[in-house]
Amino acid sequence: MEESSKAYDAKQVEDKIYKLWEDSGFFSPDNLSGTQINADKTRINADRIRDNQRRIRVNPRVNGKPFTIIMPPANANGNLHAGHALVMTIEDIMVRYKRMQGFKALWLPGLDHAGFETQVVYEKKLEKEGRSRFKMEPQELYQEILQFTLENKKNIEGQIKKMGASCDWSREKFTLDQDIVKIVYETFEKLHNDGLVYRGRKIINWCTKHQTSLSDLETIDSEQTDKLYYLKYGPFTIATARPETKFGDKYVVIHPKDPRYANYKEGQKLALEWINGPIEATVIKDEAIDMEFGTGVMTITPWHDAVDFSIAQKHDLDKEQIIDFYGKLLPIAGEFSDMKIGEARAKIIEKLQAKGLVEKIDQQYKHVVKKCYKCETLIEPQIKDQWFLKMAPLAKPIIELIEKNKVTFIPEHYKKISLHWLRNIVDWPLSRQIVWGIPIPAKSCEKCGYTLVETEVIRGPTSDSLSDVGPRMAVCDRCGGTMKKETDTFDTWFSSGQWPFATLKAGKKDDFKTFYPTDVMETAGEIIFFWVARMLMLGNYITKKIPFTTVYLHGLVLDAKGQKMSKSKGNVINPLDITEKYGTDALRLGLVIGNTPGTSLALDENKIKGYKHFANKIWNATRFVLLNQPTRIDADSNADLRGSKIVLSARQKKHLQELKKLIKETTKLMDNYKFYIAAEKIYHYFWHTFCDTIIEESKSALADSTESRGNSRGITQKLKERQATQYMLLEILSTSLKLLHPFMPFITEEIYQQLPLKNKKECLMIEEWPT
RNA sequence: GGACGAUUAGCUCAAUUGGCAGAGCGACUGAUUUACACUCAGUAGGUUGCAGGUUCGAGUCCUGCAUCGUCCACCA
Numbered sequence: 112m113e114e115s116s117k118a119y120d121a122k123q124v125e126d127k128i129y130k131l132w133e134d135s136g137f138f139s140p141d142n143l144s145g146t147q148i149n150a151d152k153t154r155i156n157a158d159r160i161r162d163n164q165r166r167i168r169v170n171p172r173v174n175g176k177p178f179t180i181i182m183p184p185a186n187a188n189g190n191l192h193a194g195h196a197l198v199m200t201i202e203d204i205m206v207r208y209k210r211m212q213g214f215k216a217l218w219l220p221g222l223d224h225a226g227f228e229t230q231v232v233y234e235k236k237l238e239k240e241g242r243s244r245f246k247m248e249p250q251e252l253y254q255e256i257l258q259f260t261l262e263n264k265k266n267i268e269g270q271i272k273k274m275g276a277s278c279d280w281s282r283e284k285f286t287l288d289q290d291i292v293k294i295v296y297e298t299f300e301k302l303h304n305d306g307l308v309y310r311g312r313k314i315i316n317w318c319t320k321h322q323t324s325l326s327d328l329e330t331i332d333s334e335q336t337d338k339l340y341y342l343k344y345g346p347f348t349i350a351t352a353r354p355e356t357k358f359g360d361k362y363v364v365i366h367p368k369d370p371r372y373a374n375y376k377e378g379q380k381l382a383l384e385w386i387n388g389p390i391e392a393t394v395i396k397d398e399a400i401d402m403e404f405g406t407g408v409m410t411i412t413p414w415h416d417a418v419d420f421s422i423a424q425k426h427d428l429d430k431e432q433i434i435d436f437y438g439k440l441l442p443i444a445g446e447f448s449d450m451k452i453g454e455a456r457a458k459i460i461e462k463l464q465a466k467g468l469v470e471k472i473d474q475q476y477k478h479v480v481k482k483c484y485k486c487e488t489l490i491e492p493q494i495k496d497q498w499f500l501k502m503a504p505l506a507k508p509i510i511e512l513i514e515k516n517k518v519t520f521i522p523e524h525y526k527k528i529s530l531h532w533l534r535n536i537v538d539w540p541l542s543r544q545i546v547w548g549i550p551i552p553a554k555s556c557e558k559c560g561y562t563l564v565e566t567e568v569i570r571g572p573t574s575d576s577l578s579d580v581g582p583r584m585a586v587c588d589r590c591g592g593t594m595k596k597e598t599d600t601f602d603t604w605f606s607s608g609q610w611p612f613a614t615l616k617a618g619k620k621d622d623f624k625t626f627y628p629t630d631v632m633e634t635a636g637e638i639i640f641f642w643v644a645r646m647l648m649l650g651n652y653i654t655k656k657i658p659f660t661t662v663y664l665h666g667l668v669l670d671a672k673g674q675k676m677s678k679s680k681g682n683v684i685n686p687l688d689i690t691e692k693y694g695t696d697a698l699r700l701g702l703v704i705g706n707t708p709g710t711s712l713a714l715d716e717n718k719i720k721g722y723k724h725f726a727n728k729i730w731n732a733t734r735f736v737l738l739n740q741p742t743r744i745d746a747d748s749n750a751d752l753r754g755s756k757i758v759l760s761a762r763q764k765k766h767l768q769e770l771k772k773l774i775k776e777t778t779k780l781m782d783n784y785k786f787y788i789a790a791e792k793i794y795h796y797f798w799h800t801f802c803d804t805i806i807e808e809s810k811s812a813l814a815d816s817t818e819s820r821g822n823s824r825g826i827t828q829k830l831k832e833r834q835a836t837q838y839m840l841l842e843i844l845s846t847s848l849k850l851l852h853p854f855m856p857f858i859t860e861e862i863y864q865q866l867p868l869k870n871k872k873e874c875l876m877i878e879e880w881p882t
Numbered sequence: 883g884g885a886c887g888a889u890u891a892g893c894u895c896a897a898u899u900g901g902c903a904g905a906g907c908g909a910c911u912g913a914u915u916u917a918c919a920c921u922c923a924g925u926a927g928g929u930u931g932c933a934g935g936u937u938c939g940a941g942u943c944c945u946g947c948a949u950c951g952u953c954c955a956c957c958a
Contacts, residue, residue, distance in 0.1 A: 117918070332955090339958090351958060364958090401957050409958045418956040478957085528886060528953075535954080640953090673894080705895050705906075709887085711951095713894055717907055724920040735917035776898080785898065791905065792898095803922075 119730035121694025121723075124861045129272055131860070137877050139279045140177065140215040140626075141619075178214035179629040180206055181611045181659075182278060183642070184286060186225035187263045188232045191270035193668040193676065193714060194635060196686035197706075199274040200699045201665060201786065202633050206277055207853035208781050211880040217626050218278040219614050220271065222264050224287045226548035226603035227329070231321065231485045233259055233547070245322070249546045249598075256547045270687060275695050275856045277876065282618050286606045287549065290617035295606045296552050296566035298653055303553075303564045307501045308541070310555050310562050314413075314420040315540055317493040318483040319438040323544040324497055326602060327537065328641055330481040330490050339476035340460060341405070343468045345383030345392060347372075350405030352476060353412075354463065355455045358444050359431040360385075360410035363392050364422060366400040369407050386463060387445040397422050415492050430494060438491055452491075498542040498551060498599070505648040506533040512657055518647065521663045521784050522709040525639060532640050539645075541602050548600025558592025608645035611658035629659045636664035636709055663784060666711035668702070673713045684714055696855035697722040703854060704790050725794060726858050729851070732802050733862050736840045739813045740867055757838045758831060766805055770796075770843055774881045777850055790854045797847050805843065812836040841866070846881050 136142040180202050185195055202218060210216035233256050234244055244252050264285065271278070284291060302308040315324040337352050347363055363381070365372040379394040392410070399422055400407065413423035413430040423430055435441055440455055442448045447455045463469045481490040510533050512518060513526060520526045542551055555562040587594050606613075611632070615623040628650075632643060643662055650658030669675055670682040677683065689698045701719035706712040759767070773796050780789035812832045845866060848859040852875050863875035872878050 118920070327954095349958080353958085399956080404957055411958085416956080416958075418958070421956075479955090522887095524886060531885065532954075636952095671894085707896080710895090715894065715907075718894075720920085721906065724918095727920045728918065731918035731920090733917080738917070780898065783898070788896070788898065791896080795905075802918085806917075807922090 117731070117734075119694070119727045119858060121696065121726070121857065122691075125273070125275070125695055125857045128857050128860050129275065131864075131874060132277060132876055133280070135873055135876070137210070137874070138218075138277050139281055140217040143175075143210065143215045143877070176214055177217065177626050178206070178209040179217045179219070179626040180631050180633060181614055181629050182218060182220045182276075183632075183634045184221035184223035184284075184607060184610060185267050185271070186228055187222045187260045187267055187285075188225055188229040189263060191267055191274070191686055193684050193686050193702075195267075195271075196274055196698065197665055197668055197702050197712070198633065198635075199271055199276045200702045201663070202631075203274070203276050203278075203699075203856070204703065204786050204853040205631060205633070205784075207856060207876065208880065210277070210876065211849065211852065211878060213879070215625075217282070218276070219282050219284070219618070219626075220268075220276070220278040220280060221284040221610065221614060222267060222286070223603065223607055224260055224285070224547065224549075226600060227321070227323065227325075227485070227543060227545060228603070229256060229260060230545045230547040234321070244546075253546045273687060273690060273695065275699070277856070282614070282622070284614045284617060286603070286610075288617065291606065291613050292549055293566075294613040294616055295549055295601070295609060298609055298649065299552065299601075299605075300564045300566050301653070302500060303562070307504060308564075309499055309501070310496060310553075310560060311499050312494060312496050313499065313540075314417050314492050314494050315497055316481060316490045317436060317495070318486065318488055319436065319491055320486050320488040321483065321545070322436065324493075324495060324540055324542065325483065325490070326540050329484050331484045331487070332479045333482050333487070334477060334479050336475055336477050339405075339473040340463075341470040341472070342463060343470055344385070344408075344410055345381045347408045348406045348470050349408050349410050350473075351409075352478060353415075353452075353456075354459050355440065355444075355447075355452045356412040356415050356433050357410065357459075358386060358440075358447075359414075359433050360412055361390055361392050362395050362411050362423075362426075362428055363408060364395045364397050364400055364411055365408050366398060366402050367396040368398075369400070369402050371407060384466070384468070386459060386466075386468075395422070395426055395428070397425065414494050417492055420492075420494070432494070434491060434493075436491075436493065496555075497540050498553075498597075500539040500541050500605075502536040502539055502648070505652055506536045506644075508651055509533055509644070509647045509657075512647075512651070517657055517660070519661045521661065522707075525636065525662065525664055525709065529639060529644055533644060539602070541605055542597075542599035543602055544599055546600065548603060549606055551597045551599050551601055553597045554594040555597065556587035556590060556592045557595050559587060559590040561587050561589045561592075561594075563594065604641055604645055607642060608649045609653070611646060612650050612654050627654065627658070628656045631661045631663055632659040633663040633665070636666055639664065661784075664709055665706070666709055669711050669713045671713055671715035671717075673711075684716070689716070689719055693719050693723040694726055694857070696726050696858050700725065700790060700794070700854055703786050704794070706787050708784065725798065726855065728798055728802060729848075729855075729858055729862070732797070732806060733844060733865075735806060736844050737865070737867075739809075740837055740841065741834065757835050759835050759839065760832075762808070763835060763839045766839065766843065769800065770846055774846070774850065778880070778882075781853075786854075793847065793850045793854070797851070801843055801847060806840070809836045809840060841868075848875060849878055849881050852876070852878070 132138060182202060183198060185191070206216050206218040230244075236259075237244060268283075299308060316327065316330050317324055339350055339352050340354050341348050341350050342354065342357075344363060349363070351357060365375065375394045377394060377396045381392045381394065382389060383392055395411075399418060400409065411419035411422055411428075412433065413420045413428065414432045415434060420430070422428070431443065433441060433443055434452060438452055440447050440450050440452065444450070444455070447459060450458070460469060482488060483490060510530060513530055513533070520529065552566045553562055553564045585594060586592075611629050612623065612627060615627045615629075632646070634643065643664075646658050650656070667675065668684075670684060674680065674682055686698060697719050700722035701714060702712070704722075773792065777789050777793060780786070780792070813836055845863070845868060848863055852859040856876070860875045863871075863878070
């Protein structure tokens with residue numbers, strides 16, 4: 112340690128060390144086939160020390176076996192946030208640990224175009240510039256978002272490196288890469304051929320702001336208090352919170368067993384006065400009606416309500432659109448047509464009141480409404496032709512596999528959560544009305560609905576054309592109608608749902624064979640349904656194998672007070688700022704210690720500051736050990752010492768045994784994914800045992816021997832003691848660095864590079880995990 | 883309405899699966915200039931949310947309750 116600075120300076124080290132790793136090639140498993148084990152063993156003074164306690168054993172069971180983690184593809188639409196930092200830290204810990212154990216460790220990085228998410232981000236940007244996507248040509252918009260995404264992609268890649276991620280950049284994938292898109296299309300085609308994909312005219316969640324449909328997962332429930340209006344509908348009174356949808360209501364539904372309405376027969380016609388004049392209503396009986404609610408009678412609006420839609424489907428009733436896709440009333444509303452629903456509601460009630468049709472108004476009606484998870488605009492259910500994926504057949508085998516514990520969930524309770532969701536799964540609306548995504552490669556007949564999937568033309572990130580997917584086919588084979596090319600894109604999760612097998616199949620030769628199924632899927636508990644469940648289903652459907660055997664789910668990263676980070680609250684912790692201030696290793700420790708899987712973590716800057724101090728402690732302990740290593744003068748001053756065996760004192764042997772115990776415990780904890788305890792244990796050992804006890808104890812033995820009196824035999828004894836101490840200190844230091852490496856890769860590597868070890872490896876990253 | 887968590891020191895959380903309740907931060911007292919003030923030695927701080935039960939033994943398992951949180955669900 113030439114400069115021998117008293118403080119560890121992360122800034123001077125990190126980029127240099129990352130480059131060292133990248134240049135070494137050991138991020139790639141191709142360069143790992145047991146090489147890190149087969150190379151000369153790292154032995155401290157190996158040629159002259161035979162210490163049984165430190166015999167390195169190669170574990171043949173482990174040597175050269177693959178270990179694979181597919182990185183959750185980060186959204187390429189912004190900067191690395193605290194959640195990403197946690198992903199990078201946990202996964203890097205797993206991979207570095209396994210790599211040191213001799214596995215052919217592959218951590219495959221990737222990025223996601225993140226369809227809707229990115230488009231929303233970009234639309235906000237457009238808004239700020241006073242522009243709108245609805246005034247742009249689709250091609251133009253696509254090109255702009257593409258540029259934006261590619262810039263962010265580069266940006267994020269740099270930030271991932273900053274976190275110390277030891278992933279194999281030579282295998283990096285992007286969801287819009289041509290080879291990935293090709294695989295996505297093949298999957299879609301197979302699903303279509305198997306009858307699992309269908310185009311259906313069903314009720315969907317429509318966001319009037321973003322002009323797209325959304326899956327149930329992309330909506331949030333919001334409880335609010337509204338007025339509940341009791342309206343006279345012929346002989347009945349109906350209750351509704353949404354009078355503005357009622358223009359087309361011509362079916363009145365009652366429970367078949369309701370004694371109050373037993374006189375009314377199914378299908379009976381009634382003439383009655385309604386909002387804009389006389390209409391004819393038809394009586395329908397259905398058990399979906401809750402006799403307890405309101406008056407036990409309701410009219411239905413199948414186009415704009417999911418319950419009503421299902422009743423209408425069941426009884427084959429007419430459906431009529433009342434509200435357009437921008438949230439405005441259609442001509443059916445007569446004088447109210449073209450009004451926004453919010454504005455229309457009060458006016459409609461006024462009119463109804465004037466006509467004497469309002470019986471009463473309940474002012475305090477609490478109910479739950481759906482909102483767009485991005486902009487919180489009220490979701491307007493609409494009937495629309497959409498592509499759907501039948502989920503039940505895909506879920507069935509996964510339910511069985513989970514029940515048989517073929518997938519391990521960490522923490523365990525996610526097993527129940529997953530099973531519950533899978534058992535109640537509904538069909539997945541795959542299509543989105545946005546330009547930023549993978550185009551759905553299909554045509555459908557406007558007349559008979561016949562669909563044709565065409566996968567020939569692939570659009571990758573470098574392609575500049577949105578048009579012409581597949582050969583034209585103007586006329587429907589079946590009925591002679593017009594075939595219309597699909598303009599919708601896939602839900603982004605449809606492509607990321609295929610990520611584990613898609614990335615490996617699109618990878619180097621034999622990658623799929625070697626690394627699939629993968630070992631661990633580590634991601635946020637939040638996206639278990641969005642992503643994990645869908646990967647299991649799609650992965651198993653295509654490959655007949657479960658895509659990963661262990662699912663490790665982490666929680667949210669919160670601010671120091673346990674509040675969710677958000678830009679509006681101004682409590683967002685930018686991991687790169689932290690890195691800048693305290694060093695990446697400190698941030699990594701702060702993210703992992705005290706963070707149990709599945710639970711959220713309050714990230715306190717003070718805590719990270721504490722781990723910066725720890726980094727400094729390691730730095731200074733190293734300085735002490737190195738300052739006290741044997742010098743030429745030591746070796747020359749007493750010929751008796753040359754070639755002599757190290758003789759450890761009983762106390763020193765005990766220290767080494769304790770180290771052994773630490774290794775054993777740490778290894779067990781690492782194997783059980785208890786990184787939060789493992790890290791803390793090593794931390795505690797290093798600081799309070801190694802530094803506070805062992806180093807302090809060593810000082811007398813290391814003191815200048817010229818002060819010791821007595822004969823030459825005494826001096827030799829003294830030198831022997833010193834030599835043993837020097838050996839022990841270096842031994843404990845280097846072993847501790849190995850244990851710490853997965854957690855704090857930068858400082859440990861930097862120090863390793865400077866240690867006077869014999870048979871040193873090219874880098875600590877490929878050193879052998881101690882046993 | 884259903885499901886799943888959580889509740890332990892002032893704060894943030896552990897407790898390697900039933901075996902002496904522990905860390906970090908913070909607080910307090912003191913030390914010290916030859917690895918480190920980004921230091922060291924020490925102190926205080928707990929009826930583990932409440933009430934029962936099982937057990938030689940319960941923070942941990944069972945039952946009930948309370949509070950908080952999250953997810954799921956089509957009551958107009």
